[in-house]
Amino acid sequence: MNYVFHFGIVWDHWRDLADGAWLTVRLSAMAMVLGLGLSICTAYAKLSRVAPLRWLIGSYVEIIRNTPFLVQIFIIYFSLPALGLRLEANEAALVAMVVNFGAYGTEILRAGIEAVPKGQIEAARSLGLTRPQTFRFVILYPAVKVVFPALASQFILMMLGSSIVSAISAVELTAVTNSLQSTTFRAFEFYFVTTAIYLALALVFRAVLGGLYWFVFHRDRPA
Amino acid sequence: MQRFLVSIAVTLIVMLPVLVSAQGTQPQSTLDRILREKKIRITAEVTSPPFGILDKDGQPDGSEIATARQLAKDLGVEVEFVQVTAPNRIPALLAGKADVAISSLSITLDRAKTVMFANPHGALSIVITAPADTNIRSAADLKGKRVGLTRATLEEATVPKVAPEGTNIVFFDDIAATIQALLSGQVDAAGMSAFAAKSISDRNPDKKLENKFTVTTAYYSAVVRPGDFELLQWINTWVFINTQNGVLADIYKKYTGVDLPPLPRL
Numbered sequence: 164m165n166y167v168f169h170f171g172i173v174w175d176h177w178r179d180l181a182d183g184a185w186l187t188v189r190l191s192a193m194a195m196v197l198g199l200g201l202s203i204c205t206a207y208a209k210l211s212r213v214a215p216l217r218w219l220i221g222s223y224v225e226i227i228r229n230t231p232f233l234v235q236i237f238i239i240y241f242s243l244p245a246l247g248l249r250l251e252a253n254e255a256a257l258v259a260m261v262v263n264f265g266a267y268g269t270e271i272l273r274a275g276i277e278a279v280p281k282g283q284i285e286a287a288r289s290l291g292l293t294r295p296q297t298f299r300f301v302i303l304y305p306a307v308k309v310v311f312p313a314l315a316s317q318f319i320l321m322m323l324g325s326s327i328v329s330a331i332s333a334v335e336l337t338a339v340t341n342s343l344q345s346t347t348f349r350a351f352e353f354y355f356v357t358t359a360i361y362l363a364l365a366l367v368f369r370a371v372l373g374g375l376y377w378f379v380f381h382r383d384r385p386a
Numbered sequence: 387m388q389r390f391l392v393s394i395a396v397t398l399i400v401m402l403p404v405l406v407s408a409q410g411t412q413p414q415s416t417l418d419r420i421l422r423e424k425k426i427r428i429t430a431e432v433t434s435p436p437f438g439i440l441d442k443d444g445q446p447d448g449s450e451i452a453t454a455r456q457l458a459k460d461l462g463v464e465v466e467f468v469q470v471t472a473p474n475r476i477p478a479l480l481a482g483k484a485d486v487a488i489s490s491l492s493i494t495l496d497r498a499k500t501v502m503f504a505n506p507h508g509a510l511s512i513v514i515t516a517p518a519d520t521n522i523r524s525a526a527d528l529k530g531k532r533v534g535l536t537r538a539t540l541e542e543a544t545v546p547k548v549a550p551e552g553t554n555i556v557f558f559d560d561i562a563a564t565i566q567a568l569l570s571g572q573v574d575a576a577g578m579s580a581f582a583a584k585s586i587s588d589r590n591p592d593k594k595l596e597n598k599f600t601v602t603t604a605y606y607s608a609v610v611r612p613g614d615f616e617l618l619q620w621i622n623t624w625v626f627i628n629t630q631n632g633v634l635a636d637i638y639k640k641y642t643g644v645d646l647p648p649l650p651r652l
Contacts, residue, residue, distance in 0.1 A: 237566075244570045252556065252572075330563065332534070332556040342557055345473040345538030348480065348500040 202268025
């Protein structure tokens, strides 16, 4: 192998890479918050007594989970303008990530909700709590606690999947790397460093999510 | 004693591959390898009309594909196409996935630092194209507009230099995505070769696309890895012969509709 490594070239462009990584972090963080919110709403809607609503949410989940993320992004960015809705690249990326996470999050939360002992729910109802109150006070907390690791993994997957939004010109880390390697022809060096950056970001997000878990679920509860 | 003999034997056996290969380690040139294997691998960018497209049967076609087929035929070997998008043309060549890149790679000094260009076999111009009712007459009018460009192309290297401060340039990974962005209105204008612009406006007459101004013109040629001088010289000879006998001009005219301009030599 007679390839000469030029990692110095990557260092020359650290600012561009940092800007790209910052957009990745911002998009992922916003998508996590909005995606979780969406998942909670759709998981609640899936418990509804109104059959068409359950069916609607079920279709949304199945369609999103069984189609490629890249195709979903292309539809949101390239096809929606034909229907009158033109989104900027970053907006389209966020919408796509939230919609995508929502489908997976709904199923994860549904598993958590089913894990709540039925006795708790019956007790809540017989105490006079309405269905929304039962959901909010009795179901949601233990459900999220029990599936938190799965949710955290899905969050990280979505952050890594944000690299796909480079295809619609959102200038996140992968897009910056693609542009830089295509002008400097240092594909190996750039992709190696970007992989390391994604790894570092994933570890940071995991640490933050772990801290969040402790803060919400463990802090003032013994053991 | 026995131990000693066994260790000598093992050493010789282990060194055998090294001794054998040391006999004729003149590393064989890429051209020799291609002739021996009777196969040449050439890049095919099929999302770049009219240089590379997929015909109605899904097979690669286009002026550069036809050129590649002619080159392989004249070399007497079979061609294997390596599908690439614009940013992967040179990386695929450098990584050894392809032996030659024939995908409308314009001759630029930046690229020449990492690859070797053959004598040009075609020419193209880069234009800014936009719908008729978008008011752009020169580079200065790009200010405040969204302009779509494809990564790792001549337009990426030249348009940002002429675009004024305040132009919003967005980059896509292949020409098809840039074209989609223009057609769906996600960008106000796009930079691409004049031929690509013509083929899109022919296929989408309702969008009323027109070329606003020319950014630059360039010659393009086949590209090989640094060091493959035998292959480069053969390709240059091939371009010379086929310029004289008109074959290159016929291919060019067939796919672009335009006469091949006089081709200079490097």
